[in-house]
Amino acid sequence: MSLREVYVLILHHDIQLDELKEVCAGLEEEGVPYLLQEEKQLDTCIQLSAKAASNSPLQVGIGIDRFGNICVQHEKLEKDKPYLRGELKSSRKAGKNAARLVKGLSLTL
Amino acid sequence: MKKLIAGVDIGNSSTEVAIAQIEDNHAVFLSQHLVKTTGIKGTIDNVKGIRFALQEAAKKAGISLKDIETIRLNDAVPVIGDLAMDLISETIITESSMIGHNPDTPGGAGMGIGITVIIDQLTAIENKEQEYIVVIPKEFDYEWAAHRINKAEQDGIIITGAIVQKDDGVLIHNRLTKEIPIVDEVSLIEKVPLGKLAAIEVALPGYVIRTLSNPYGLSTVFNLDPDQTKQIALVAKALVGNRSAVVIRTPQGEVVERKIEAGRVILKGTNKQQLEVSINDGAESIMSTYEKLGVLQDVRGETGTNVGGMFNGLRYDLAQLTGQAAEEIMISDFLAVDAVIPTSISGAMAGELSMESGVALASMVKTDKVPVQRVASLLEEEIGVAVEIGGIEADMAIRGALTTPGTRKPLVILDMGGGSTDAALMSESSKITSIHLAGAGDMVTMLINSELALDNKELAEKIKKNPLGKVLSLFHMQLEDGTILFSKTPFPPHTFGKVLIREENDLTPLPNKLSMEKVRDIRRSAKRRVFVTNSLRALKRVVPTGNLKHLSFVVMLGGSALDFEIPQMITEELGRFGIVAGFANIRGTEGPRNAVATGLILSSVGKEVVQ
Numbered sequence: 001m002s003l004r005e006v007y008v009l010i011l012h013h014d015i016q017l018d019e020l021k022e023v024c025a026g027l028e029e030e031g032v033p034y035l036l037q038e039e040k041q042l043d044t045c046i047q048l049s050a051k052a053a054s055n056s057p058l059q060v061g062i063g064i065d066r067f068g069n070i071c072v073q074h075e076k077l078e079k080d081k082p083y084l085r086g087e088l089k090s091s092r093k094a095g096k097n098a099a100r101l102v103k104g105l106s107l108t109l
Numbered sequence: 110m111k112k113l114i115a116g117v118d119i120g121n122s123s124t125e126v127a128i129a130q131i132e133d134n135h136a137v138f139l140s141q142h143l144v145k146t147t148g149i150k151g152t153i154d155n156v157k158g159i160r161f162a163l164q165e166a167a168k169k170a171g172i173s174l175k176d177i178e179t180i181r182l183n184d185a186v187p188v189i190g191d192l193a194m195d196l197i198s199e200t201i202i203t204e205s206s207m208i209g210h211n212p213d214t215p216g217g218a219g220m221g222i223g224i225t226v227i228i229d230q231l232t233a234i235e236n237k238e239q240e241y242i243v244v245i246p247k248e249f250d251y252e253w254a255a256h257r258i259n260k261a262e263q264d265g266i267i268i269t270g271a272i273v274q275k276d277d278g279v280l281i282h283n284r285l286t287k288e289i290p291i292v293d294e295v296s297l298i299e300k301v302p303l304g305k306l307a308a309i310e311v312a313l314p315g316y317v318i319r320t321l322s323n324p325y326g327l328s329t330v331f332n333l334d335p336d337q338t339k340q341i342a343l344v345a346k347a348l349v350g351n352r353s354a355v356v357i358r359t360p361q362g363e364v365v366e367r368k369i370e371a372g373r374v375i376l377k378g379t380n381k382q383q384l385e386v387s388i389n390d391g392a393e394s395i396m397s398t399y400e401k402l403g404v405l406q407d408v409r410g411e412t413g414t415n416v417g418g419m420f421n422g423l424r425y426d427l428a429q430l431t432g433q434a435a436e437e438i439m440i441s442d443f444l445a446v447d448a449v450i451p452t453s454i455s456g457a458m459a460g461e462l463s464m465e466s467g468v469a470l471a472s473m474v475k476t477d478k479v480p481v482q483r484v485a486s487l488l489e490e491e492i493g494v495a496v497e498i499g500g501i502e503a504d505m506a507i508r509g510a511l512t513t514p515g516t517r518k519p520l521v522i523l524d525m526g527g528g529s530t531d532a533a534l535m536s537e538s539s540k541i542t543s544i545h546l547a548g549a550g551d552m553v554t555m556l557i558n559s560e561l562a563l564d565n566k567e568l569a570e571k572i573k574k575n576p577l578g579k580v581l582s583l584f585h586m587q588l589e590d591g592t593i594l595f596s597k598t599p600f601p602p603h604t605f606g607k608v609l610i611r612e613e614n615d616l617t618p619l620p621n622k623l624s625m626e627k628v629r630d631i632r633r634s635a636k637r638r639v640f641v642t643n644s645l646r647a648l649k650r651v652v653p654t655g656n657l658k659h660l661s662f663v664v665m666l667g668g669s670a671l672d673f674e675i676p677q678m679i680t681e682e683l684g685r686f687g688i689v690a691g692f693a694n695i696r697g698t699e700g701p702r703n704a705v706a707t708g709l710i711l712s713s714v715g716k717e718v719v720q
Contacts, residue, residue, distance in 0.1 A: 025280055028279065028283065029214055029277065029278070029280050030213075030214060076583060076584070076599075083583075084602055096276075100605075103606075104581055104582055105606040106605060106607045106621050107602055107603075107605050109602060109603055
């Protein structure tokens with residue numbers, strides 16, 4: 001399996017790239033690959049994170065709505081109950097926690 | 110003729126009651142209840158708890174409190190215990206000359222040696238002969254920092270490592286053109302001295318540092334003479350087991366392991382016999398000196414030393430509790446246990462702790478007769494039922510213990526409570542010998558609290574009482590024995606990836622730095638140090654010959670006999686002497702609880718129990 005095939009999927013609704021830098025930094029610091037995609041069909045971060053999780057090869061997905069609300073979700077959980085919630089201004093933490101969820105390490109809450 | 114009798118046992122930590130119906134000299138037990146003891150054992154504050162326990166037991170039995178004819182109260186043992194703990198060695202590393210910690214994600218790997226320089230001063234460097242280690246405080250962004258380091262490299266400045274305040278190690282590392290070791294999450298980075306020679310080491314994942322934790326590694330790196338090497342050996346010791354470390358040489362920095370004037374323990378026996386032992390010799394030699402002395406009348410610590418302070422503190426506490434003058438307090442027993450006391454290193458830059466040796470003491474005094482009569486009178490007044498004080502506590506406990514199926518006289522009971530470990534022997538001719546020893550459940554809690562550096566007594570108490578688990582995934586938890594538990598509902602975020610205390614209905618996460626193995630080891634060793642030691646000490650004293658092989662039945666009672674592992678430890682240890690030891694099963698149903706309350710009721714009829 002090539003490295004490109006495993007990643008945490010990040011779905012965002014109309015967010016500027018430079019605002020997404022911190023989420024990605026959180027994942028990178030933990031050494032977990034990620035893929036950024038825009039998704040304008042879905043409105044809430046709950047829906048975005050659920051879709052991200054089910055399309056993510058690592059089963060963990062991040063959804064960011066256009067207001068900057070963030071949800072971290074796992075494929076095996078109920079779709080309407082995201083595992084973690086956060087905001088864009090503390091998005092390093094969301095990225096880090098998503099990565100740690102993949103690695104099975106304790107989270108920073 | 111039928112009548113209702115209640116037995117009430119006020120213990121140091123819990124109050125137990127039993128209610129029985131007496132008919133033709135037979136006791137039929139109707140109900141029992143247990144509450145936390147309100148106030149200090151033997152004081153009138155106890156009445157509140159007793160009343161509540163009686164009400165609950167009456168409710169369970171389907172009777173009214175007023176129907177009870179007599180309440181029998183135990184004659185509480187007039188001993189009170191207290192605990193103390195202190196260091197006997199201390200490492201002081203001055204001038205902040207080291208960082209040793211385990212960030213989750215340091216950057217790069219390997220060794221680097223150079224002069225410390227702050228990141229925004231890189232461009233000002235003129236001496237390009239030197240090698241440098243960059244210090245990056247939190248106000249500098251990782252991209253900018255990486256860019257600066259790359260640029261400096263292009264300009265011919267050699268950078269061999271970086272110390273970072275934020276959790277940015279990997280991010281910076283990924284953006285560098287040349288690989289260097291990076292230690293991150295250094296919270297007190299402002300304490301890192303600048304312009305000084307430093308060495309940095311980061312090990313690969315799953316490995317620990319080798320050079321900086323080796324005194325000769327340090328002497329090679331810093332070019333030290335034998336005297337200086339001897340001095341820096343303590344730094345190496347403090348860094349053992351870390352994944353990353355920084356050592357900075359500050360000329361005025363010097364490290365001393367100061368042996369604190371721990372002082373001598375003076376044990377006073379009968380006939381003005383007196384033995385002394387230095388507390389630096391450790392708990393084992395203190396306890397063997399005590400054994401040589403035999404009967405202890407009092408113990409003092411050398412004044413002006415740590416141990417003097419410890420014993421004075423105990424004396425003062427005990428004086429407060431008993432209402433006696435401090436000079437009148439005679440310590441009738443004590444237990445010394447070696448302890449590891451994590452102590453924060455002065456001048457540490459990432460909250461490092463050094464493991465110092467210390468000693469924990471439990472001590473006990475005989476007091477004037479505990480004023481149970483006052484409790485009895487007040488209880489009688491409040492409830493309107495006749496209250497009488499039953500026999501000696503040990504006597505009652507043995508009577509209760511003998512209701513355990515499979516026991517017979519001669520029998521020894523080992524009552525392991527919170528404050529003291531009591532033992533009593535009932536010979537074939539029903540003669541009873543009893544003793545009270547310092548050190549029990551509360552001492553275990555103190556050891557756990559200190560050795561795990563929890564600073565939280567309630568958490569230590571929970572660790573003592575429950576097994577551990579570690580959440581591995583949303584739906585899996587690993588248990589202490591290695592088995593995996595599956596959960597139908599996902600574990601909540603605050604427990605994910607954590608080591609937890611598995612209480613009956615609750616999961617309490619522990620701080621991240623504690624591993625399941627470490628917590629378990631310390632928990633079990635604390636229990637061994639206190640209870641196994643004390644059970645042997647207790648049995649040797651109650652057996653007339655002092656030879657444990659002359660015993661056959663030992664029954665464990667009290668709160669600590671309910672513990673999930675203490676009874677097994679003792680069963681195992683005493684099994685070596687051919688003794689049948691196990692926790693009681695009072696009346697065949699109550700386990701190690703309710704022995705005294707049961708004994709109080711039985712002693713009023715002097716007959717056997719009827720289920």
